[in-house]
Amino acid sequence: MLRFILRRLLQMVLAFFGTTLIVYALMFAGQGDPIQALAGERPVTAAQRAYLTEKYHLDATGVGGFFYRYLNYLGGLLRGDLGQSLTGRQIGDILAAAWPVTVKLAVIAMAVTILVGVTAGVIAGIRRAGVFDHATLVLTLLVLGIPTIVLAPLAQYFLGVRWPIFPPTAGAQPSLWALLLPGIVLGSLSLATALRLTRTSVSENLRADYVRTARSKGLVRRRIVGVHVLRNSLIPVVTFLGVELGNLMSGAIITEGVFNIPGVGFNLFRGIRTEDGPLVVGIVSVLVVVYLLSNLVVDVLYAVLDPRIRYE
């Protein structure tokens, strides 16, 4: 097990550098005129252009220019310096300010998903074809059908403005209460998926041979469902949740925008809009690490949930 984890960690280092290379190349290839993009529609003076070009080596173009700039970036990265954004802020500082709030949001969304989604999924799976099952099916279908870009402003308008239960926006140092609504909105999509996955998995396992054996042994129903069925049913759900954790952190662009939460998604959006290569690469690289870590946790959890799975 330990060897497995170590091997995966080593692979992660390689994957990390691979991603920075790819993302850097993509940003480099897609770059038009970042100086003008920063200025918007205002004219840029020659002096300002010369200053920024020199500072960020924007005149280094072509394949040689790419490797010059990428190696420069990598060198900084190894020294722990993520570089500067085009407005002169340290990207390290931007990320340090953005991550905590995004992690908080993702944890809330995750908690909502697990608490509501898995619980309701188990209930729906046990009482298959009952009223609860049908109700959740319709509800989840509805949630899955509404994209976040519609759901978030609707939730904000009805639960924040019309009936002011929640504050309409969260801001930079949000209280847990202010993050709850964005968390629910963010989590609702994965909630619906998690619920359906759990339901199917549970209802399938309920008909499995080992359940019949357990029942004929005379085990109480609670133990059959709570220990045997649930544990086996969680494997696909855990896989999904592990991937979803990464999604929740990177995919919060819309939610963070609507609720004005200056997190990672918010900065990623700005970075892309202003063609801020180093900022985008910095954020995406950290996101990759998050994905890899959460996948590792999922793999380890497999072994915990199902003793038949072993890593050597």
Added chain:
Amino acid sequence: MRVRRLAAWTALPLAVTLGLAACGTGGGSGGASDPDAAVRIEIAEPQHLVPTNTNETSGSQVLSALFSPLVDYDEANKPHEVAADSITSSDNKAWTIKLKPGYTFHNGEKVTADNYLDAWNYGAYAPNGQNSSYFFEKIAGYDDLQGEKPKAKTLSGLKKVDDLTFTVTLTEPYVDFKTMLGYTAFYPLPEAAFSAPGVLAEGYEQAPIGQGPFKMKGNWQHDAKVEVEKYDAFPGQQPKVGGVEFRIYQQPTAAYADVLSDNLDVIKTIPTENLSTAATDLGDRFQQSPASSLQVLAFPTFQKEFSKPEVRKAISMAIDRDEITKSIFKDSQQPARSFVSPVVAGYRENTIGAAGSFDPAKAKAMYEAAGGPKKIELSYNGDGGHKDWIDATCNQLKANLGVECVGTAEPKFADLLTKLKQKQSVGLFRMGWVMDYPSMENYLGPLYSTNGSSNYYGYSNPEFDKLLAEGARAATQDEAVKKYQAAEDLLAQDMPVIPLRFGQNNFGHSTKVKNVHVDLFDRVDLLKIERA
């Protein structure tokens, strides 16, 4: 049994809610009706907070709290002295600026002429890479500060006379120089802003020290807020609020939701998607005021098919401006039929004459007689919400001129400019202009003179250039305006661009404030705003 179970189910969420609410009190706003409490104003994340490096509205809104300008503009948009005692010149070339005594920086330093000279020299020195350095280009010696290794470090046209007086010599007489001085770039900087002569101290930008009615309260909290509080030693007009919290939003829709629920006091620009409901949502708290922006459709006059003024005029005549401003912009902008905005002295209505009146029949006859192209392309930047009106304009051109018309979106305005600089064919393209200071010249020089910084249409008219130069050298502002108007008449003959719409500030405020004014520079007037 059942009842008890039900009670448990209702109690649980309630307990969670209360627990969360209790956690939340730290972050929430006070909200009491304390007259000295800070008002909360929406901005976007400023790019910079150094006067000579700030040329976008969010940064200049914050700086307008921290600094007091040399001149401000009255109702008629003429300049009057604020931090300056007098600004005089006999020949419009050598200007003498006397400062009012009694002004101090927030760290206690006295404001002297040196503070202005240091700040302006810093701004003009090319290696400092300041965004607004071009504001100093009219001052003598500017050229020596340009290039990678400039010959000089200070502008030869700036001379200190005594502690409160300095002179500014321009390379050419310029009648509107006093008007320029109201811009953000001309604020002074304290000695504390520099770590060595000509070197800005690291971290100054995080908590700028100014000489204005408000001082910083803590540091600039990136992506979150900038807080300022009243500076009691300010000798000028004192504000009516105890402080301001500039809250940073990335999306205006989020700010709008906050204003609706009194979580934010002022939103400066109500997002387009909310404009149709703003009047019912906010009632008389939804307000409009003139803004300086001008939206145009520009012609690449260097292309043969658009080289004839008749073609350009015919296209202008085939566009129903009133209809588009009404149905698409919900009257949040005004139809434009002049090249300069109504907010500057010298503005005349309808300077483009017949080309501005919607007349499909005449337009078509004229277009065909002049041999206009069969296919028209309208290019725009796809990130600015321009698609609707471009499509509407295209439909009008199709119907009224019988031509093919397509709208082409470029991802960003920068991409459009790149193509234009390479003289690639983009067809007609949209442009917007926001003035730097209220002068007719600012709407003409940069946009249409042969070497203008934003002349992307290849328009060049020696007569126009001559009139502009004469205007700048005129002895009085009235004479200058006459020259500028003559120059504008030339534009009306040539129509290098089609003026379409003048901008307006569409702003709203919460029930907690009153007396909200948004000025020509899209800034909330911080001296007038009050708690309700």
